[in-house]
Amino acid sequence: MKTLLIVEDNEHNMELMIQLLEDDYKLILARDGLEALDELVDKTPDLILMDLSMPRMDGWTTIREIRKGSTCPGIPIIALTAHAMHGEKERAVKAGADDFITKPIDFDRLFDTIELLIE
């Protein structure tokens, strides 16, 4: 079973993703970017789902830290953005995200994107 790291500060969104993904993937959970970086010290998930607006360390910063890090710089990252504006998505891709999903999350599209990037 493949492993996903979910980085999301909103409890409701986190619960929803757990319910929809836990049957198909092993899940590692982090509530902000700093927790995510802590998890990545000794764990190597197959893919990361990254919220962008988070306390302590936001998603854009966290993605840049992962990309310049030594543990798993090439790991696929899907940004989860509530910001529908084009510039926000571009910033996520520029920070190093492979793709992005706009909230409210279309779960069919999320599953497809995960599968595509994990293969």
Ligand SMILES: [Mg+2]
């Ligand atoms: Mg958030």
